[in-house]
Amino acid sequence: xxxxxxxxxxxxxxxxxxxxxxxxxxxxxxxxxxxxxxxxxxxxxxxxxxxxxxxxxxxxxxxxxxxxxxxxxxxxxxxxxxxxxxxxxxxxxxxxxxxxxxxxxxxxxxxxxxxxxxxxxxxxxxxxxxxxxxxxxxxxxxxxxxxxxxxxxxxxxxxxxxxxxxxxxxxxxxxxxxxxxxxxxxxxxxxxxxxxxxxxxxxxxxxxxxxxxxxxxxxxxxxxxxxxxxxxxxxxxxxxxxxxxxxxxxxxxxxxxxxxxxxxxxxxxxxxxxxxxxxxxxxxxxxxxxxxxxxxxxxxxxxxxxxxxxxxxxxxxxxxxxxxxxxxxxxxxxxxxxxxxxxxxxxxxxxxxxxxxxxxxxxxxxxxxxxxxxxxxxxxxxxxxxxxxxxxxxxxxxxxxxxxxxxxxxxxxxxxxxxxxxxxxxxxxxxxxxxxxxxxxxxxxxxxxxxxxxxxxxxxxxxxxxxxxxxxxxxxxxxxxxxxxxxxxxxxxxxx
Amino acid sequence: xxxxxxxxxxxxxxxxxxxxxxxxxxxxxxxxxxxxxxxxxxxxxxxxxxxxxxxxxxxxxxxxxxxxxxxxxxxxxxxxxxxxxxxxxxxxxxxxxxxxxxxxxxxxxxxxxxxxxxxxxxxxxxxxxxxxxxxxxxxxxxxxxxxxxxxxxxxxxxxxxxxxxxxxxxxxxxxxxxxxxxxxxxxxxxxxx
Numbered sequence: 001x002x003x004x005x006x007x008x009x010x011x012x013x014x015x016x017x018x019x020x021x022x023x024x025x026x027x028x029x030x031x032x033x034x035x036x037x038x039x040x041x042x043x044x045x046x047x048x049x050x051x052x053x054x055x056x057x058x059x060x061x062x063x064x065x066x067x068x069x070x071x072x073x074x075x076x077x078x079x080x081x082x083x084x085x086x087x088x089x090x091x092x093x094x095x096x097x098x099x100x101x102x103x104x105x106x107x108x109x110x111x112x113x114x115x116x117x118x119x120x121x122x123x124x125x126x127x128x129x130x131x132x133x134x135x136x137x138x139x140x141x142x143x144x145x146x147x148x149x150x151x152x153x154x155x156x157x158x159x160x161x162x163x164x165x166x167x168x169x170x171x172x173x174x175x176x177x178x179x180x181x182x183x184x185x186x187x188x189x190x191x192x193x194x195x196x197x198x199x200x201x202x203x204x205x206x207x208x209x210x211x212x213x214x215x216x217x218x219x220x221x222x223x224x225x226x227x228x229x230x231x232x233x234x235x236x237x238x239x240x241x242x243x244x245x246x247x248x249x250x251x252x253x254x255x256x257x258x259x260x261x262x263x264x265x266x267x268x269x270x271x272x273x274x275x276x277x278x279x280x281x282x283x284x285x286x287x288x289x290x291x292x293x294x295x296x297x298x299x300x301x302x303x304x305x306x307x308x309x310x311x312x313x314x315x316x317x318x319x320x321x322x323x324x325x326x327x328x329x330x331x332x333x334x335x336x337x338x339x340x341x342x343x344x345x346x347x348x349x350x351x352x353x354x355x356x357x358x359x360x361x362x363x364x365x366x367x368x369x370x371x372x373x374x375x376x377x378x379x380x381x382x383x384x385x386x387x388x389x390x391x392x393x394x395x396x397x398x399x400x401x402x403x404x405x406x407x408x409x410x411x412x413x414x415x416x417x418x419x420x421x422x423x424x425x426x427x428x429x430x431x432x433x434x435x436x437x438x439x440x441x442x443x444x445x446x447x448x449x450x451x452x453x454x455x456x457x458x459x460x461x462x463x464x465x466x467x468x469x470x471x472x473x474x475x476x477x478x479x480x481x482x483x484x485x486x487x488x489x490x491x492x493x494x495x496x
Numbered sequence: 497x498x499x500x501x502x503x504x505x506x507x508x509x510x511x512x513x514x515x516x517x518x519x520x521x522x523x524x525x526x527x528x529x530x531x532x533x534x535x536x537x538x539x540x541x542x543x544x545x546x547x548x549x550x551x552x553x554x555x556x557x558x559x560x561x562x563x564x565x566x567x568x569x570x571x572x573x574x575x576x577x578x579x580x581x582x583x584x585x586x587x588x589x590x591x592x593x594x595x596x597x598x599x600x601x602x603x604x605x606x607x608x609x610x611x612x613x614x615x616x617x618x619x620x621x622x623x624x625x626x627x628x629x630x631x632x633x634x635x636x637x638x639x640x641x642x643x644x645x646x647x648x649x650x651x652x653x654x655x656x657x658x659x660x661x662x663x664x665x666x667x668x669x670x671x672x673x674x675x676x677x678x679x680x681x682x683x684x685x686x687x688x689x
Binding site: 010011013014015017018019020021022023024025026029030032033034036037038 | 509511514515518519522523524526527528530531536539540543544547548551552609610611613614617628629632633635660663664673
């Protein structure tokens with residue numbers, strides 16, 4: 001910026017005027033600037049806002065609770081209002097709504113009725129004396145209202161004036177005046193816990209006080225002690241809450257845990273006999289150097305290869321859930337041991353053999369056994385872990401004895417296996433676990449009798465057929481082997 | 497708090513020093529912004545943005561010249577940047593705007609002199625007002641104004657000439673100045689809240 005030295009008077013005037021001009025910005029501008037350059041300090045203000053909000057919410061909630069407490073208190077007071085007898089043993093002056101002309105509270109059996117008004121000094125004096133003697137006691141509750149009560153006489157120049165404040169000095173402190181309206185008080189005998197139906201009405205500019213009975217009171221109402229009040233309050237609350245609880249319990253029964261009611265855990269074991277279905281695949285690409293010499297062997301499930309069935313075992317646990325009266329679904333985990341055997345002849349020395357695979361080059365493996373029947377036995381085993389998923393349907397039965405049929409699909413993982421495969425010429429067995437398919441799928445059907453031995457224990461027994469849906473070997477191997485088992489499934493189920 | 501103390505404290509991000517600096521210079525700077533802005537709210541926005549820049553860039557102040565002058569330059573540049581976001585400064589636009597503009601005595605209320613003058617300046621079309629503010633009051637050259645507003649230097653000169661004539665006409669009509677002597681009727685500085 002260069003200083004303009006060519007200013008004329010007008011420009012100078014403009015500059016001077018503009019430089020003199022000032023405006024006071026609003027404070028919020030500074031706060032905005034401050035928050036912008038001190039962003040971290042925003043948090044205390046936010047914390048304060050959060051605190052204030054929390055406090056407001058808390059107060060609101062507490063007020064609502066107070067209101068409900070007040071409602072309960074009203075209920076308690078209404079309850080009190082129904083009480084008709086005082087629990088005090090003392091004689092209490094009970095003022096009846098029958099007017100007499102005397103003011104004598106010593107006559108307990110004939111309750112004294114006060115005159116409607118006291119106009120003379122003597123009457124006032126008598127009243128004061130009686131008040132002083134405790135026959136009829138009044139005291140003031142200064143907290144109620146500070147009204148001046150002028151006690152004066154009519155027709156007598158000796159005016160007796162006094163204020164409400166003076167009365168307690170002469171009166172029993174056990175009682176108090178309870179403000180009923182602006183200028184009237186009801187008399188409460190605090191020590192007797194008894195509220196009379198006597199009212200003192202004092203008009204500010206009047207020269208007399210009026211003592212009369214409140215027509216709304218038919219009889220004295222005993223005020224319960226604080227402890228009694230609390231006890232009754234508790235009783236009321238407990239009764240109220242109790243009935244509410246009972247009603248709520250009747251109408252709002254707790255939700256039943258369906259999982260526990262309909263679910264159960266089953267443990268089972270299935271000893272079985274296992275065998276295989278063996279057949280040759282047809283694939284496009286074959287090794288040109290491998291001769292197909294199996295045509296005379298007959299491999300489709302017969303025993304020409306000297307295979308024998310063997311002991312298999314299935315162990316598992318399943319979760320069952322009854323979706324309806326007759327149907328339940330199940331899933332779980334099981335371990336399968338599969339096996340079948342082959343009578344073979346031991347070669348005594350390893351021999352390299354070619355395997356019939358779909359790759360362009362033959363797969364060679366080492367063999368110790370000839371497939372010709374001999375005195376040796378090889379076990380074609382696998383260890384599998386499966387997750388059966390299926391359902392059972394009740395066919396018949398009621399009560400403790402029922403008949404079910406069920407089926408499952410069992411995704412299976414082959415943990416390990418012997419992997420015995422035939423050579424391409426069918427003359428040798430070679431162990432080639434690399435050709436084993438790791439993932440497989442089994443299917444099973446079963447039928448079983450279910451016997452409910454106890455409310456929580458059910459036993460099952462029945463036949464089961466399990467069949468392997470895919471070949472034990474990978475597709476590149478030219479032969480397919482599918483295992484199957486037939487056994488008896490024994491199980492025991494327990495509820496939760 | 498002296499200016500040195502304010503400066504040192506502000507650079508150290510001391511809130512009290514920053515507030516002191518703001519309190520000292522914000523009234524005049526708001527006046528600067530008010531001359532550029534369309535309304536007081538716009539002026540306060542300009543002031544806020546300007547001071548944020550000042551506080552974040554104060555460490556670049558090299559004590560070359562008065563602090564107020566440095567602050568003022570930042571404020572003016574901030575005002576221009578904000579105006580440029582919302583308006584293109586072109587001769588064509590301003591000419592159209594200017595030709596449609598007519599002064600009216602009723603447009604300027606009777607107030608103290610400084611504010612009167614400023615209010616009269618604010619009555620000018622945006623382009624005129626900006627160039628006049630920058631040249632006559634802030635002291636920028638037409639070349640600098642051209643760079644700031646992305647206009648030609650000649651445009652700045654012509655804009656200023658027209659702005660000056662128009663403002664003079666307004667001030668004379670309002671009896672704020674005497675045409676021949678440029679004298680004013682009031683001699684007091686008015687601070688307005």
